[in-house]
Amino acid sequence: MKRSTIICLCTLLQSSILFNSAYCDIQVPKKYSDKEIQDLIKDKEDFANLEKMGRGNSIKPSPFASVSADAEQPSPFYGASSSANQPGIKEKAEKIKKLNLKKWMSELYEDYLADKPLKYIVIPGTHDSGTGTISDDNAVNSSDGKIPDIIAKILEKKSSTKKVSLKEMIPWTKTQDLSIMEQLEIGVRFFDLRVTVEEGDELYLSHGLRGEKLSDAFDAIRDFCNNTDKDLVIIKIKGFPDKKCKNSNPNELVANFFRKYSDLILQKSDIKIPRNLPSMTMKNILETGKRIIVLFDVRAKKGQTGELMKATLDNSDWLFDGDILESPWADTDSTPKLFEYTEKTAPKVSDDKLYALHWTLTANAGYIVEHYILNKNKGIRYMTSKINGGKQYDKDYSLDEVLKKVPRINIVEHDFIDRDKTSYLIGKNL
Numbered sequence: 120m121k122r123s124t125i126i127c128l129c130t131l132l133q134s135s136i137l138f139n140s141a142y143c144d145i146q147v148p149k150k151y152s153d154k155e156i157q158d159l160i161k162d163k164e165d166f167a168n169l170e171k172m173g174r175g176n177s178i179k180p181s182p183f184a185s186v187s188a189d190a191e192q193p194s195p196f197y198g199a200s201s202s203a204n205q206p207g208i209k210e211k212a213e214k215i216k217k218l219n220l221k222k223w224m225s226e227l228y229e230d231y232l233a234d235k236p237l238k239y240i241v242i243p244g245t246h247d248s249g250t251g252t253i254s255d256d257n258a259v260n261s262s263d264g265k266i267p268d269i270i271a272k273i274l275e276k277k278s279s280t281k282k283v284s285l286k287e288m289i290p291w292t293k294t295q296d297l298s299i300m301e302q303l304e305i306g307v308r309f310f311d312l313r314v315t316v317e318e319g320d321e322l323y324l325s326h327g328l329r330g331e332k333l334s335d336a337f338d339a340i341r342d343f344c345n346n347t348d349k350d351l352v353i354i355k356i357k358g359f360p361d362k363k364c365k366n367s368n369p370n371e372l373v374a375n376f377f378r379k380y381s382d383l384i385l386q387k388s389d390i391k392i393p394r395n396l397p398s399m400t401m402k403n404i405l406e407t408g409k410r411i412i413v414l415f416d417v418r419a420k421k422g423q424t425g426e427l428m429k430a431t432l433d434n435s436d437w438l439f440d441g442d443i444l445e446s447p448w449a450d451t452d453s454t455p456k457l458f459e460y461t462e463k464t465a466p467k468v469s470d471d472k473l474y475a476l477h478w479t480l481t482a483n484a485g486y487i488v489e490h491y492i493l494n495k496n497k498g499i500r501y502m503t504s505k506i507n508g509g510k511q512y513d514k515d516y517s518l519d520e521v522l523k524k525v526p527r528i529n530i531v532e533h534d535f536i537d538r539d540k541t542s543y544l545i546g547k548n549l
Contacts, residue, residue, distance in 0.1 A: 215546045220306035220538065223545050224350040228401065231548050237404065238397040238473050241547040242353070243540065244309030244532040245302055246479045249324020249331045251295040258285040261315045261325035285328065290498025291487045292327035294479075294534040299331060300339035306541035309353045309475065309530045312336070316359075316369045322376055333373075337380060344383055344410040351404065353473075353530070355414045355441060358428040370431040377413055377437050385409040386436045397443055397473045416441035446475035446532075452486055454505050458516045465525040475530040478518055480506060503534045522547075 218226055232240060295302070299310065314333055315325045322333035340352055359369040377384060387393040389407040396404075396412070404412075415438040417428045432438055445468045449460035457480060468474045480502040482490070490497050506516065522528055528547055533540055 211546060211549045214549060215542050220541060221304050222347045222350055223306050225348040227548060228349045233402045234400050236398050236400055238529055241528050241544050242308045242530045243306050243544045244475060244530045245295055245307055245536050246311050246532040246534050247294040247313055247326040248299060248310040249312055249336055250293045250326045251298045252331050253289055253293045253328050255286050258289055259329045260285060261323060261329045262317055291482060294326060294499055296535055299336040302536060303343045305538045306545055307536055308351060311355050311532060313357055314373055316372060320372060333376060341380060341383060349405055351410055353412045355416055357416045358418050368427050370428050374431050374435040374438060381437050383409060384411045384413055384437045387439060388436050393439060394443055396439060397471060412439060413437060414439050414441040414444055444473040444475055445469060446477060448477050450481050452480050452482055454516045458521055461521050462524045473529055474527060475532055477532050478506060479532060479534050499534055
């Protein structure tokens with residue numbers, strides 16, 4: 120293609136094309152179809168590069184199709200790899216449709232779950248689970264690093280905006296729409312809780328900004344367990360590796376908080392060998408009379424902070440070592456890279472551990488700064504839409520496709536969980 124032709128084409132589209140380097144997203148005005156652009160860009164290599172960058176108008180959040188017994192295909196956002204002609208697919212869809220998601224484990228217990236080891240049960244989970252209550256009216260910095268403040272200051276220097284409010288950081292800190300109780304009611308049974316210590320040693324859930332109070336979240340979990348028969352809840356708590364924490368040992372604060380719920384929380388002394396928990400059947404666990412499992416993630420392995428976290432773990436019978444859960448994190452904003460990373464790491468997960476598949480994309484500070492300046496509306500929700508759709512690339516990167524390449528499906532963590540996502544995963548147990 121002649122250089123002059125390329126320049127003319129770029130000039131023609133310049134007023135309505137937004138090039139977004141980190142998203143690798145070119146937004147092409149709707150009046151230009153794929154065929155029209157391909158006709159304009161005759162050089163196949165140029166067109167291939169454009170396609171790899173993605174068509175902005177084809178990437179947009181869409182509602183998940185509800186699970187239905189009448190559906191000829193599963194939700195397109197998880198891929199259409201399954202066929203309605205497969206044996207029992209309509210029967211399974213009918214069963215899922217009738218299932219009460221508030222107590223799906225209880226309803227599936229006898230026929231599907233009782234004798235299944237915990238590591239083989241497919242469990243819907245959420246990432247940074249406690250951010251559902253963050254809103255325009257409730258945008259408060261948390262003490263876990265003051266990241267929103269730092270990013271806001273960078274933005275003020277790089278953009279024409281005189282002042283960036285914490286409210287404007289919400290798209291980059293909020294990862295859920297639902298409270299912990301609302302997540303429980305649609306079937307979530309694994310929670311990733313990031314705890315911070317705030318004024319008066321009050322414990323909050325957070326992700327840069329404050330979410331729910333830990334006490335409110337756990338009261339909801341307790342009430343839920345008291346109103347269901349056989350549903351289990353797994354919680355992962357991150358330890359505090361920051362030596363600058365104002366409290367001398369915030370890990371002890373968290374451990375003592377959970378001590379109050381010891382009547383519901385599984386204790387290490389309840390089972391013979393704690394590290395064998397992933398291989399215990401659901402029946403074995405319920406026979407202890409406990410319904411909640413708390414995993415304590417000792418993130419700092421060395422130094423004074425690591426020693427404090429290890430001491431907290433060793434001295435707390437109600438905290439299991441987070442090491443019994445493997446949760447490889449891709450740390451990428453690219454859907455293809457997330458897919459490739461999952462495909463590469465899943466077979467390496469130890470068979471004697473729980474496995475949490477992180478089906479989430481990640482934005483670092485530089486990424487946030489660049490995309491805020493270009494488009495304030497793009498945030499974690501937009502990133503989530505990219506992996507929920509799965510069809511905007513030259514390859515199907517849907518969750519349905521990646522699960523075909525995972526030897527063992529266990530916990531799947533989502534941002535912005537909803538009823539259709541949980542129904543899809545719960546159906547994998549049938």
